[in-house]
Amino acid sequence: MKEYKTITEVSGPLVFAEVDEPVGYDEIVEIETPSGETKRGQVLETSDGLVSIQVFEGTSGIDRNASVRFIGETLKMPVTEDLLGRVLDGSGRPLDDGPDIVPEERREIVGAAINPYSREYPEEFIQTGVSGIDGMNTLVRGQKLPIFSSSGLPHNDLALQIARQATVPEEEEGDGDGGSEFAVIFGAMGITQEEANEFMDDFERTGALERSVVFMNLADDPAVERTVTPRLALTTAEYLAFDKGYHVLVILTDMTNYCEALREIGAAREEVPGRRGYPGYMYTDLAQIYERAGRIKDQEGSITQIPILTMPSNDITHPIPDLTGYITEGQIIVDPDLNSQGVKPPINVLPSLSRLMDDGIGEGLTRGDHADVSDQLYAAYAEGDSLRDLVNIVGREALSERDNKFLDFADRFENEFVEQGFGTDRNIEETLTIGWDLLSMLPKDALNRIDEEFIEEYYVEDEQAIEAPADD
Amino acid sequence: MSQATESDVREDGVIESVSGPVVTAVDLDARMNDVVYVGHEGLMGEVIEIEGNVTTIQVYEETSDVAPGEPVESTGQPLSVDLGPGMLDTIYDGVQRPLDVLETKMDSAFLDRGVDAPGIDLERTWEFEPEVEEGDEVSAGDILGSVPETESIDHKVMVPPDSDGGEVVSVESGNFAVDETVVELDTGEEIAMRQEWPVRKKRPAAEKFTPTTPLVSGQRILDGLFPIAKGGTAAIPGPFGSGKTVTQQSLAKFADADIVVYIGCGERGNEMTEVIDDFPELPDPQTGNPLMARTCLIANTSNMPVAARESCIYTGITIAEYYRDMGYDVALMADSTSRWAEAMREISSRLEEMPGEEGYPAYLSARLSEFYERAGYYRNTNGTEGSVTAIGAVSPPGGDFSEPVTQNTLRIVKAFWALDADLAERRHFPAINWNDSYSLYRDQLDHWFEDNVAEDWSELRQWGIDTLDEEDELQEIVQLVGKDALPEDQQLTLEVARYLREAWLQQNGLHDVDRYSPPEKTYRILEGIKTFHDEAFDALDAGVPVDEIQSIDAAPQLARIGTTPDDEADEFVSEIESKMAEQLRELY
Secondary structure (H helix, E strand, C coil): CCEECCEEEEECCEEEEECCCCCCCCEEEEEECCCCCEEEEEEEEEECCEEEEEECCCCCCCCCCCEEEEEEEECEEEECHHHCCEEEECCCCECCCCCCCCCCEEEECCCCCECHHHEECCCCEEECCCHHHHCCCCEECCCECCEEECCCCCHHHHHHHHHHHCECHHHHHHCCCCCCCCEEEEEEEEECHHHHHHHHHHHHHHCHHHHEEEEEEECCCCCHHHHCHHHHHHHHHHHHHHCCCCEEEEEEECHHHHHHHHHHHHHHCCCCECHHHCECCHHHHHHHHHCCCEEECCCCCEEEEEEEEECHHHCCCCHHHHHHHHHCCEEEEECHHHHHCCCCCCEEEEEEEECCHHHHCCCCCCCCCHHHHHHHHHHHHHHHHHHHHHHHHHCHHHCCHHHHHHHHHHHHHHHHHHCCCCCCCCCHHHHHHHHHHHHCCCCHHHCCCCCHHHHHHHCCCCHHHHHHHHCC | CCCCCCCCCCCEEEEEEEECCEEEEECCCCCCCEEEEECCCCEEEEEEEEECCEEEEEECCCCCCCCCCCEEEEEEEECEEEECCCCCCEEECCCCCEHHHHHHHHCCCECCCCCCCCCCCCCCEEEEEECCCCCCEECCCCEEEEEECCCCCEEEEECCCCCCCEEEEEECCEEEECCCEEEEECCCCEEECCEEEECCCCCCCCEEECCCCECCCCCHHHHHCCCCECCCEEEEECCCCCCHHHHHHHHHHHCCCCEEEEEEEEECHHHHHHHHHHCCCCECCCCCCEHHHHEEEEEEECCCCHHHHHHHHHHHHHHHHHHHHCCCEEEEEEECHHHHHHHHHHHHHHCCCCECHHHCECCHHHHHHHHHHCCEEEECCCCCEEEEEEEEEECCHHHCCCCHHHHHHHCCCCEECCECHHHHHCCCCCCECCCCCEECCHHHHHHHHHHHCCCCHHHHHHHHHHHHHHHHHHHHHHHHHCHHHCCHHHHHHHHHHHHHHHHHHCCCCCCCCCCCCCHHHHHHHHHHHHHHHHHHHHHHHCCCCHHHHHCCCCHHHHHHCCCCCHHHHHHHHHHHHHHHHHHHHHCC
């Protein structure tokens, strides 16, 4: 290991140093400041004689006399099953008082792409107990389904609810040894101490911590470190899933902070920026995170990802949600209007989507009528919702009886189907039953997306009679 | 990917710097676009810039841990693909390495670095049946014989396009590996089944025609309103979640092409897996054989190296052109060309080139048009006729069609299928917006539809378009005053338009029957709706109130025609037509 005292330039998170031996791209660097502090960094660019280094802990305190050591290898994550139950910082060092981590293996954190030929197509239904997800935007094992939210919305409560309640119903009955429980990997990037406490308290209260690995990069931790935190988390997830057979649920929050860190590095390197100053390679970079989810043929485990991001000024066309949506398999949208109405969780199902839903539901998976019911609920809610604007102008009286029914439907859909509280765990049967109760408000011939035999079986005939008096 | 032969001249260079996928080397004797092997691990790359003694290389694999001082080896050949039997029913990465072979070679589900694999199996033997005899004169591109490649496709073995031709002096027949000589010419040239072709160079053809035959897609909105020709070009732009990939996959499944080349360019891994799982199971609607028997897949998922994303489009179109040379109609789907453009942008920015619009390189427009121009309906040099239809998905940021990739694509393609997030939100699929989309092939394809489907095809279609246009205008008023404030005839027009949308334009891609609608059925449903229109307006003229017209129970049945089996559809429509007439006439 060679040591240099050849720093020529320090600029933002970057340090430039002269070297007389070749240094590998992406290699890890240790910089010791004159005050004795050691900082870690990574080689961003290497050429004959000069390397540029991004420093994870920030460059303050580094001067021309700081010594630079090249470790001779790329960043690695020590992995072992004993990580479960541990709390680590954003660079993977223990934060709790637990014993030293004895790694079974040290893995490169830049994950290799999964060969599409070796993937197993995800189609196992995960019951989250949240009707807005299970009924309308079903999550399956191995999916990456982000939560798009905004500042001030309860996206953390939703993520915690999912982490607490997620099960795969069939296996629960099948082997009964708790094999369907998920191991949770929690990667926090730039969240506040308060938010972190919220997560930690919940994990401790429910006992989930025992089967969790927590990576914490808080708001006042170095921003550049955020670029490695999700990679450490996912390397751990891959080890647990594909070496140890765990079903892993990865929650990454907040991806917006991650992207801000990318932009900061890009700006420091004086790169040509893409949209809104974010680097042009942000799509590729995000894909290298999100694509590390899925199932592999003949392997027991799986990785399901729920990244959370806050959309700046609730704008879904902002580059961060936009690029994310192009990579992930759908999105769950948390909506400010529903939140102010008091709907918990405030999921707006209309712009939400789960791309893998179709293969994860139906006879033998959830229930035969699931696809039709969800389709019809969508169509009816969309119709009711679009009538609301009109009502504001012409008033309810001017609308036909049919239109009024759809308006009532939309209200009840929000207040009875989507609204359930963060503590309620509904199974899929309950969710579909509520769906049928609501659909039965509508005349049978309006249910044009549901197969006739299902209407026979599930339509509640006297629903309209019951509802009439209650509907004033 | 093509394997350089041992006899090639190799000149070694030394790495000078590494920055992500861009590596510079000194003392390397290589030409522009030559393939080189970088570092101790032999990572594959391509020369993209030469300046003085410094050569810039884009590397198709991850460059972590590669250091200055490591060697660079030149193969002296441009990036080429292997062409020969065995490409169908295969899935490749962006530089034509078969993914199943990579899985075996790496013994892992994860893609490792520095592993090479030939594009076609060099060991496997194929039964070659000659179509020439000794003494025949052959020239470049001529067909020498054929090989049954899959149950659907006879693979033609051709004289390579860069050959000078000559007289056949010996011909073999029987089982051979792809590199064994099957035909020898008097010039001493030995021709095997395998040939190579540089991906960035268009394969030669004799003549390009104006296409007049439609690529029948089985999608009602496309065949009915916005048809594409065999040899045509189309773009499908849309924000995420609007169904680009589903539309591309429907086309790959049901379009009446002989060969389908499907390029997953920078898209999701699970989507490619879905195709790999589904296509061997699904029957080709034309032949009944498994779809994979006519399909070649190219997958560069979004987390695979970005330089290989830049090349995957070229790999795909070169394979498509090769099958076109055999006289086949090839459909090429590229999902998504925006990722390709972004790969260009990323490489360009690493080279510190002067950026054009939104950071894209100034040559974006030239590259896009070069690609789409390789599509077309051609007479090949061997006299056969074949076509390449190119259909590119575009993923505009934020769904904003004014961005550079969409705009530059629109200047070239002749069919534009605009996907609409609002329609997708209402679960109207395919979410193709009928007001924004267009096809410039309509007129030149009308003859075919009139000769093969129905004489009044274009008139009936025009009626449909007019009705939908009128609905669009009326909806604006409805948004302000409500539907009941409209005069009765306009309310009835809205009702007719609703059937056009729900029974005709909407199509359930997941339903076993509805996912493919033959043109005859597409026509017949439209005709059924027209019948409702005529009968209903007669009733209205006779004084029947619009509420009563809407309350007949025969008309809603129109929405069920799509899911009715094709051979029963005609009868079912007739039944609905007579019931509608009967029920409406009872009202006056």
